[in-house]
Amino acid sequence: MPRKIISAEFVVSAVLPRDFPADGRPEVALVGRSNVGKSSLINALVRSAVARTSASPGKTRQVNVYRIAPAGGSPFHVMDLPGYGHAGGGVKAQGEFAALTALYFGTRTTPGRIAPGQITSGVMSGTSRTGNHSRSDLPSPLRAVVLTVDARHPGLASDIEAYRWLHALGVPLLLAATKADKLSQSEKAKLRPACLRAFGEEPLPVSAITGEGLDEFWQALRAWTDVRA
Numbered sequence: 001m002p003r004k005i006i007s008a009e010f011v012v013s014a015v016l017p018r019d020f021p022a023d024g025r026p027e028v029a030l031v032g033r034s035n036v037g038k039s040s041l042i043n044a045l046v047r048s049a050v051a052r053t054s055a056s057p058g059k060t061r062q063v064n065v066y067r068i069a070p071a072g073g074s075p076f077h078v079m080d081l082p083g084y085g086h087a088g089g090g091v092k093a094q095g096e097f098a099a100l101t102a103l104y105f106g107t108r109t110t111p112g113r114i115a116p117g118q119i120t121s122g123v124m125s126g127t128s129r130t131g132n133h134s135r136s137d138l139p140s141p142l143r144a145v146v147l148t149v150d151a152r153h154p155g156l157a158s159d160i161e162a163y164r165w166l167h168a169l170g171v172p173l174l175l176a177a178t179k180a181d182k183l184s185q186s187e188k189a190k191l192r193p194a195c196l197r198a199f200g201e202e203p204l205p206v207s208a209i210t211g212e213g214l215d216e217f218w219q220a221l222r223a224w225t226d227v228r229a
């Protein structure tokens with residue numbers, strides 16, 4: 001059953017770790033190649049144009065943060081991480097994408113371990129106002145990661161590399177195959193075996209155009225983010 005959204009809003013384009021939400025609300029991270037359809041997926045999930053989509057890839061170097069409040073569920077953040085793998089971006093841009101992504105996961109998955117860059121950028125320094133704990137002592141808000149891959153191109157080297165890296169974080173991981181509406185029947189039949197071969201993982205085919213897979217996606221979101229469940 002589709003969820004009735006109470007509100008979905010853009011919060012911030014984070015360029016430094018100090019811009020990441022600090023309220024402890026559950027977070028779901030979206031990762032994928034530039035132009036894979038992450039923004040369209042967010043908009044389709046919340047049924048409003050909260051995320052900016054584009055036919056020209058490769059411009060986003062920020063973590064775009066959205067706050068979603070579903071009816072009957074707990075509010076949570078979607079962390080739309082910088083797209084990777086856009087050839088036109090050049091080596092420097094690729095490095096910038098990877099650096100911010102690594103910083104994000106660094107702040108969310110390694111309690112007690114502080115990378116030098118995080119100290120200088122101020123994320124982990126200081127103590128909380130309510131006690132003597134640094135932020136790194138608090139439970140991580142990161143509940144799950146969604147790796148989005150283009151359903152027409154399962155198993156690209158950059159996606160496999162991203163999958164391995166993300167899998168090693170030990171956080172629940174969903175493989176979403178975007179633009180499923182573009183598949184022919186025969187391509188559709190090949191998607192699952194191709195993903196199992198490349199990632200060892202079942203894909204969830206989704207489409208921002210037809211709505212395919214969005215109910216299942218919402219079920220996963222709810223299971224990950226409901227704090228009262």
Ligand code: GDP
Nearest residue numbers: 035036037038039040053054055179207208209
């Ligand atoms: P992002 O860079 O990952 O945020 O990708 P966008 O959401 O901006 O989408 C990139 C392009 O793919 C745009 O031209 C979208 O219209 C198109 N697109 C995204 N999702 C779908 C989908 O489910 N089906 C189809 N047919 N096109 C899509």
